[in-house]
Amino acid sequence: MIDGANAPHPAASGVPAPARSSDPDGRAGASPSGSNAGRAGADVWVVRGRIVKLDRPILVGILNVTPDSFSDGGRFDSVGSALAHASAMLEEGADLLDIGGESTRPQGARPVSIDEEIRRVVPVVTAISAEFPDIVISVDTVKSAVAAAALEAGAHVVNDVSAFRLDSRMAETCAAMGAGAILMHSRGSVSDMATFAHADYEGSVVDVVRRELSESLAFARAAGVPDEAIVLDPGIGFAKRGEHSLDVLAGLPRIAELGRPLLVGVSRKRFIGEINDVATPTERVHGTVGANVAALARGARLFRVHDVRPNRESLDVAWSILHRGERT
């Protein structure tokens, strides 16, 4: 038992208390020091003994093996179609793959049982790790039993959109298995975390998100998850209206002060549709690229995306300019 592993997360009530590449060979690619683009904290991420170098934008390709995800539900729900999509995303330049078996869609996300989520996720993790043994695999889940099963099947990272709030054994599981952990800011349960039910912030949303993420970070550390395994994510669109998501993206340098690398998940999200007046999520690619480039300039280093190629090309060009700027 790890000290503190079963202590309740400070935000376990749902609404936090107000006070409160792998890279065997360089596929996954930190930061030159000094500028906005270099303020993202540490330069490597250690996940189950593998080193993900953060010396360029890292793209995390989204593989939703769900029937109901908000923009790609039902498209990759067989092992064959998931493997084909994984292969296409790697071909387009994804560094990691994030496999999710439970949607948090804003309109009526339905919680999935542990057995059903394992049934969706584990065969895909097994197939991808057999086919692409050098690739870092992340599992997008809030359930420790699902995380453990996926890690046993070959995953390296747990992407927990509740930042260890919803299952007190998650931190212990990650610590025991040496997994990388993405701690994403959210409030509420799986069914309402992507709604506005908990989108009330006193004062600056950036300060509140920073404080709540720092509590998650402290909780993870107390459970034995080492700093080098942790990446933080401000949770774009989760308990956040459009203006909150924009504030948080603009305020990334404040969140980077927590000292861990930052991941953002803006891909195809509502705030982009609101700005560009694009109702169909799959048509929000250009807006997604704009948001990711801005986030890169503000210190994000990892980008969770559906559309890999446009993000790969634009972020690599933006990085080359920002990086060059640091030397002049």
Ligand code: HH2
């Ligand atoms: N967003 C979604 C799911 N998981 N994980 C992290 N770390 N950051 C995010 O912003 C994030 C996430 C929601 O997007 P998507 O997976 O496309 O949809 P759905 O939840 O409907 O499957």
